[in-house]
Amino acid sequence: MKRIYGYIRVSSVDQNEDRQRDAMQAKGVEDRFLYVDKVSGKDFERPDYQQLRRAIRQGDLVYMDALDRLGRNYDEVIKEWKYITREVGADIVLLENEELFDSRKFREMGDVGRLMEDQFLSLLSYVADQERKKIRRRQAEGIASAKRRGKHIGRPRIAYDTLDEGQRASFLREYKRWKADEQTAVQSFNNAGFTKSTWYKIVKEYEEVNKI
Incomplete structure (x- = not known):
């Protein structure tokens, strides 16, 4: 029996996932099939994502808000997308641009669709990866700047x-x-x-x- 899943990721525990949750529910995703991680997208060692990965079967459908919710590592994003859509045989729809990024449409187009999917996926994954690197660079620059001004970085010192x-x-x-x-x-x-x-x-x- 085909199941419809939703995967939500926010970068930290204090970020709100309600917008993504509402979008998934509007697509008919039941709460029991909704997986939520509140961690960075730098790798795929996330508890709920790994549970989702083990749960999906051929013919299932997975909704995600955008490609960077899947991850921000260029090579790993492509690898995971292909694992779900080609090895498992499930499908992914990105709500941010579902007219373009719906793996069911690429599948229907055969070899040409697979080629187009690879090209679009490479482009968006590259953008997500560059954004992750930009964030890390800004964080490093901010820490260095704060240190130069003598500000303490990290948790408040307790004495x-x-x-x-x-x-x-x-x-x-x-x-x-x-x-x-x-x-x-x-x-x-x-x-x-x-x-x-x-x-x-x-x-x-x-x-x-x-x-x-």
């Missing part, structure tokens, strides 16, 4: 003197229990809500300030 009242009270309570051998260091930093490295960093600063 003893930056703790708020609640964090400081929690640290002191767990620190005293740890020093009294009432619990292990692991129990202490877990109870206080710190990572291991942050815990020992704060301990060192606290002991230096209080000459312990």
Whole structure:
């Protein structure tokens, strides 16, 4: 029995996939056949994509919003597209331009359709790959610029003197229990809500300030 699937990808967990989801549902994709990844498109090691890959069978149809939702790596995008449409025998429709990118139409055209599909796919995959490289270049330039201005890159640094009242009270309570051998260091930093490295960093600063 032919199944209709939808694949959605956004680049991070805080991005909203509702627009893509609405488009899939408008095409009749049931929620149980909708696969959503909230990760970068740099490779295909994505949990939901891999589940979709294992689920599809010959004659199935997969909707995607655009080619870059499948991925941004030029060679891998072409490889995955051909795996689905030629090895498995399923079809892909890109909603961004479904008049042009519907593998069913290429299939109906035989050898000429396959040649056209290869050409269009190569062009769009190249564009997606270049966009990924552009994003990475801009990120690197932004980080380098921020470093030159002395800005910290990454998570905010946590130090003893930056703790708020609640964090400081929690640290002191767990620190005293740890020093009294009432619990292990692991129990202490877990109870206080710190990572291991942050815990020992704060301990060192606290002991230096209080000459312990």
